[in-house]
Amino acid sequence: MPQQVTRLLIVFAVFIGMFLVAAAFLKPASFGEYGHYRGNAIKEIAAKEIKFVDRKSCANCHNDNSDALAGAEHALINCQTCHGPGYKHNQWFEQNKSRFMRQDPASGIWTVDTILVRAAKDIPEEYKLLKPNERDACLKCHAINAARREKVVRQIDVTDHYDVKKKCVECHPPHAPNS
């Protein structure tokens, strides 16, 4: 074999060897555990702090609002779309649950008294949810936008709809805007 070919083969072998060594070191340990990705990524994501809750958790205490929502135009919108992530808020309730339990005198069953829960004034700031009632909150969805279908989302031109200084919620109750 000519000398230059032998030398090139050695150089290529060294290069490929270096590549394989580098690949062995750089390849994440859990890669390919389940599929073409890092297996640990799933555990890392699962270990993240939970932020959201399901609708039922909200309805446990806020049943008047969930009742108003049912059948209204906003029925398909999740509570947390407007009020923000609810997990922490729900945690506060779970931690203080004993305060809000009441026994039904007739049946003797213990249930959560939603009136007591909602009357609670000592909920710390970091556990509170958003209560957006400014014009901007509604305009996130209802500002005119060519990419939205009018028949799916009603849209208004923010600059000239009624009195621009008034809040939307003064005329349109947010849980049942068409009521």
Add this chain to the structure above:
Amino acid sequence: MDPNYQHLYDALSKVEGYIYPNEIGLNWGILIVLYPYITGLVAGAFILASLNRVFKVKALRPIYEISLLTSFSFLCVATMPLIAHLGQPLRFYEMMITPHLTSAMAIFAFVYLWYLMAVLLLEIWFDYRKDMVIWSGEKKGVLRLIYKVLTLGVYDTSPKSVAVDERLGYIITVVGIPSAFLLHGYVGFIFGSLKANPWWSSVIMPVVFLFSAMVSGIALVLFIYMIISWIRKQKLDMKCLDSIGKFLFYILIFDFVLELLDTVHRVYTAEESFDIISILMTKLFFTLTIGQLLLGTFIPLLVLGYFQFSKPKDAIRKASYFIISILVLGGIFCMRWNVVIGGQLFSKSFMGFTTYKARLLGAEGLLSSIVIMIIPCLILAALLWLLPPWKKKNMEAY
């Protein structure tokens, strides 16, 4: 107005008709225009080199090494626009160490590596090996060391050994031609296989990309050859220039005919996307009608066509070739622009348009694109200094 909505209203002012929310901003900007452009220059310049080596076009001998070194310089930066475009640029190597075998994008890394390592580097090495051995004896200091390292310790310059270089170089060029076709056809394939986008989705796309690559690569070598000769105050080889002009003319015809075929096919089949594409073509007036067609195709075709029948004075031809090389390079850039940007301007609902304005700063801005285009020129300058074709033993006549 609340600043949260100001940007929404600004964005909507750039939109016409109905468009989905995720189509307002373009995901692929000017960097992705550069990617097929640079890769095309690489493939085109290499194919020009192979015309001399494999197809024995003797008139092209003076630009053989220049073509190879140009091709190599641009190949070194071909992935830079892609890496700069990545959200996580430092993870680029993961494409190589965890190869995704069903992703056309991911496999490009290997197509690229094959072309770089198995074709260009080897061909340049075999071509320069004997000269590097000679230079390593003549030069002193660091330069001598560099040449010694580059020879990989093979100092044999006997006729038998040089004949082996010649033979292996030839084989690599023969392998290199389909590899160059693969490299750039592959870029066309990535766009052509995106069936969701009617402006891209076309079986002919890899072939169109390939021919436009050859056109741009030839124009680039023509441009660089003239600049190098001007800097070195050397007389231009008119035979060589005419020969490049002839090949540029033929391949430009092929390229134009293929694109025409694609257009005729679109017009005749008039699929559901036809209306939006016809409006798109009017929106791309400057880059398509003026840049790509008039300046980049018609004028070069007319002038080069005229030169095939009549030979005006050398000075006129030189000036014309120089201008044509710039026009063609600009035209092919416009073509890449029309494909990449044009393909994202219309909504997949076929009912509306967005607009694109390149930013000046930032990783994906105009400035970084200019830097990416300057780097290969600097690499080429360094390579020409290190491996000057005109100092090769068999090239002294040029």
